[in-house]
Amino acid sequence: MSWKTLDDMDLNAKRVLVRVDINVPVEGGRVTDATRIERIAPTVEDILSKGGRPILIAHFGRPKGKVVLDLSLRIVIPALEKALGHSVRLIETLDGAENLTAEAEAAEVLLLENIRFYPGEEANDPDFAARLAALGDIYCNDAFSAAHRAHASTTGIAHLMPSCAGRLMQAELEALEAALSHPKRPVAAVVGGAKVSTKLDLLSNLVEKVDSLVIGGGMANTFLAAQGLHVGKSLCEHDMAATAREIMTKAAAEGCEIILPADIVVAREFAENAASETLAVHLCPDDAMILDAGPQSVRRVAQVLDGARTLIWNGPLGAFEISPFDTATNEAARHAAERTRAGQLISVAGGGDTVAALNRAGAAEDFTYISTAGGAFLEWMEGKDLPGVAALKG
Known part of the structure; x- marks a missing residue:
C-alpha cells in the first residue's frame, strides 16, 4: 500500500x-x-x-x-x-x-x-x-x-x-486493488446497464484487465445490433455500433472473451408481469423489446463464474426492477454469492443499480465487498487516478 x-x-x-x-x-x-x-x-x-x-x-x-x-x-x-x-x-x-x-x-x-x-x-x-x-x-x-x-x-x-x-476508505481500496490491480486469476467482469456510451472507458479498461467480460442489460442490445442482429424496439444505441465493434476487436486482441446473451426474454410492454417469451437471440420480433437474458445465457454466465477466481460486477443483466425480467440478474448474482460463500471466488461489486440489484436478489451479504461509492467506484474501474486517493500518497 x-x-x-x-x-x-x-x-x-x-x-x-x-x-x-x-x-x-x-x-x-x-x-x-x-x-x-x-x-x-x-x-x-x-x-x-x-x-x-x-x-x-x-x-x-x-x-x-x-x-x-x-x-x-x-x-x-x-x-x-x-x-x-x-x-x-x-x-x-x-x-x-x-x-x-x-x-x-x-x-x-x-x-x-x-x-x-x-x-x-x-x-x-x-x-x-x-x-x-x-x-x-x-x-x-x-x-x-x-x-x-x-x-x-x-x-x-x-x-x-x-x-x-x-x-x-482502507477497506474500499484494499478490495479494489485485490479485484483489479493484483487479482487472483482468472478474472471475470459482469457489466450491465442501459447505455454503452456511459461506460466506454470502463469497458475499454476492463478488456485489458479481465479474462472474461459478460455484457448484459440494455448495452448488450447495442453489441447484438453491432453484430447485425435485430433487436426490435429494445433500448439500443444504434449510433454506438462502430464503437461496440471496436471494443470487441480490442477484447479479441487482449485475449478477453466477451459473453453476450445467447437467448433473450422479450415482451411487448415494459410492465410488471407483462406477457413474455424466451427466444433465441436472433429471433427478436420487430414489435418486441429485449428485457432480460434467457436461461441458456444464465447457464453460460454461471460457467464463467465457476471458472473465475475474481469477479467484478457493475450493473444488472436485465430490467431487474420488475418481474419476471429480474430473473437473469437474480440467478447470476446468487450463483456468484454461493461461490463466494464457499471461498472459491473474490467478488467485488459497485454502482447504484448494482447495489439495488444485488440486494433484491438477496445476494449482497455474501459478496466479498460491495462499494457504495458510485462515481468513484466507476472511475477507479476505468483506470483513472482519483484525486482524493492520490493526495494520500503524499
Whole structure:
C-alpha cells in the first residue's frame, strides 16, 4: 500500500479531521437509509479509542457554495449519534470551529456544518484548505465515494498535514486493488446497464484487465445490433455500433472473451408481469423489446463464474426492477454469492443499480465487498487516478 492508515498514526490527544460521506436519503425530516452513516462508525471508534478527537467534515446535497438551511447536516445528527454511540455536536460556522465553546469542547464528536456551504470547498481554494487544516493535527479521509472530486476537503487539506485513510476508505481500496490491480486469476467482469456510451472507458479498461467480460442489460442490445442482429424496439444505441465493434476487436486482441446473451426474454410492454417469451437471440420480433437474458445465457454466465477466481460486477443483466425480467440478474448474482460463500471466488461489486440489484436478489451479504461509492467506484474501474486517493500518497 502506498498510503497510510490509522494504524500508522499517533492519535493520542490529537484533533483528527475526518472527511466522511454521510450524504444520506432523508424524507419527512428523518434519515431513511443510514447505511453510509453506519459505515463510518469503525473509523470514529478507532480514533476515540486511541485518544483522538474526531472532527467530522461532510457534505450534504448540492448547495453550490451557499448556505441552504434545508441542506443543514443537523438533520443527520440523531442517526449519527445512534450509529456512533457517542454525542455529536454540530459546529455551524468555521469561526465557531476556530473558537470552540465549552459545550463544544465537551462533546465526544464534532461535526462541521455542510462543507459545501463554502465556495472554497468545490473550488479547492488553497486559503480555504489551509483554514480547514488549521482546525486539526491529522487528516483522515474516510470518504472514498468523494475521492474522485478534487475539493478542498478531499485533496487540498491532505497536502497540508499528516494524512491517512480511514477504515472504510482502507477497506474500499484494499478490495479494489485485490479485484483489479493484483487479482487472483482468472478474472471475470459482469457489466450491465442501459447505455454503452456511459461506460466506454470502463469497458475499454476492463478488456485489458479481465479474462472474461459478460455484457448484459440494455448495452448488450447495442453489441447484438453491432453484430447485425435485430433487436426490435429494445433500448439500443444504434449510433454506438462502430464503437461496440471496436471494443470487441480490442477484447479479441487482449485475449478477453466477451459473453453476450445467447437467448433473450422479450415482451411487448415494459410492465410488471407483462406477457413474455424466451427466444433465441436472433429471433427478436420487430414489435418486441429485449428485457432480460434467457436461461441458456444464465447457464453460460454461471460457467464463467465457476471458472473465475475474481469477479467484478457493475450493473444488472436485465430490467431487474420488475418481474419476471429480474430473473437473469437474480440467478447470476446468487450463483456468484454461493461461490463466494464457499471461498472459491473474490467478488467485488459497485454502482447504484448494482447495489439495488444485488440486494433484491438477496445476494449482497455474501459478496466479498460491495462499494457504495458510485462515481468513484466507476472511475477507479476505468483506470483513472482519483484525486482524493492520490493526495494520500503524499
